[in-house]
Amino acid sequence: MQTGLASIDSDKLSSLERLADGLGPAELYWIAAWSAARAEQVRHGTVPVQAAKATGERLTILYGSQTGQAKRLATQLSTRAEAAGLAVRLVRADSYPQRDLAKETHLAVVISTQGDAEPPDDARGLVEFILGKRAPKLPGLQYTVLGLGDSSYPQFCAIGRQLDARFAELGASRFAPLGEADVDIDAVAAPWAEHALDQAKKVLGATQPVARVANLQPVPSRVAYTREHPFAASVLDNQAIVARDAGRDIRHVELSLEGSGLSYEPGDAIGVWPENPPALVDQWLTLLKLDGEQPVHHDGRELPLRRWLSHERELTRLSRPLIAAVADASGDEKLAGLLRPDRSASLAALLAEDQPIDLWRRHPAEWAADELVAVLRPQTPRLYSIASSQKAVGDEVHLTVAVVDYEAYGERHWGAASSFIAAAGDDHRVPVFIEENERFRLPKDSARDVIMIGPGTGVAPFRAFVQERRETGAGGRNWLFFGNRHFTRDFLYQIEWQAALRDGSLDRLDLAFSRDGDAKVYVQQRIREQGRDLYAWLQEGAHIYVCGDANFMAKDVHAALLDVAVTHGGLSQEHAREWLSDLLQQGRYARDVY
Incomplete structure (x- = not known):
């Protein structure tokens, strides 16, 4: 085993680890069987020569994904392209060497737009490079872009549009036109992929499909529940976790996954298919x-x-x-x-x-x-950050839900999913699926410290983090920044955090309650106040996580972190931005924002 690993370079090993991350035993056994069969084909010279062997060209598929949809579509395109006989390279944006862009001949990009025209975190560095002054001329590149967005935001598919225009500006030519998918993703993504694949086969000259591995069947798996086929989870608990005079309803909800075969990791989200009130x-x-x-x-x-x-x-x-x-x-x-x-x-x-x-x-x-x-647009699922560790709760999943219910223009208004969940009692079933979030994971080295910034319901994944670190006996320290309106009315999970401080599973807790004093205080102010220690933790290798509102909180926290680097790290503004960008690239600065 060690001899075989020594012959594989570190980049390939990293790629293998990323591919295997999150797979279950059945999927890993299937991959092992496929690899063994493939090795025999290579040994006997029976693997078909793909088009790239003759032309020296391949189709590179790049994806940037915040919630997993871009990854799903890029993976589907890669699978179909390989089956059609094309040489394919599938790469997440933050794993793509920027120097390779000048060498590409055929490129497909699948990328989402977040909030107010922001790229997903895993694509931020690459997008800045392509849109910036250092991007190379690309006269030899043929490309296509699929942008994912939500037309309820004014800058719909802005990142996809920017990349499409920028590639053309750099001298590249489209082999398939830009696709712009709304929340009803497949309505646009499916025909875009069909057309892109047809054109890729023409320009790359593939004529023979890749041979299938004979007599190889996937190991049956109990996990059959997906976005398209959700599991009907029964409600175990559904209770308000704010005071009656809090002015809003925030609920802790526990659902049963018993019999589903579904599994999740801290940092993942659960998708809920709602019914309108x-x-x-x-x-x-x-x-x-x-x-x-x-x-x-x-x-x-x-x-x-x-x-x-x-x-x-x-x-x-x-x-x-x-x-x-x-x-x-x-x-x-x-x-x-x-x-x-x-x-x-x-x-x-x-x-x-x-x-x-x-x-x-x-x-x-x-x-x-x-x-x-x-x-009217089709109904779409809502994603909620999971508020539990499966190691701690078993076949359950916990959510923290702020219920949307307010008066405007003299009429009552509701949120679809939050109202549906709030009304779910013991006799209800909630259609759910797991949405993996590989960019929002605890460090593999459990001795690393973690800093968690989660005001309001953004604290949900950090409840899961602390549970997980307690269950696994992680050696690193845990520091939570939490904020809300009032200490006595909406200090979410207050008893749990106090117990965690006592038992040592939480080392530090900094609080900001914006309506309790004459001046409003938010978590970003606490970050600046504790900047010296926070910067020291990060310099010692800590990972930092942010969850919550994308349009205001996440931007304010990012600005506060820049100030910390300038004030306590002695960095210039430009070097502070580079420092934070580097933490993002390393996966040590992760955001789950919405």
């Missing part, structure tokens, strides 16, 4: 004067309108296409004008503050039931 569906039917029992045929299915609205359609998030449709139906030119590039600030405010029903109330028009179903 019945009262919200009634609002829609009343406002639009439609019959909920009317059958509606759409996309090859026929369902009552009420079922479409309760289970199949997005009712709580605005999007650019929906605004355009309402503007067109109502003839409101002012509303349509919000979609112009010079009105981006007004559009951003509308997308952030209003729900679709608010648009219908202000811009009335007659809608037939089939037209309504066609114009």
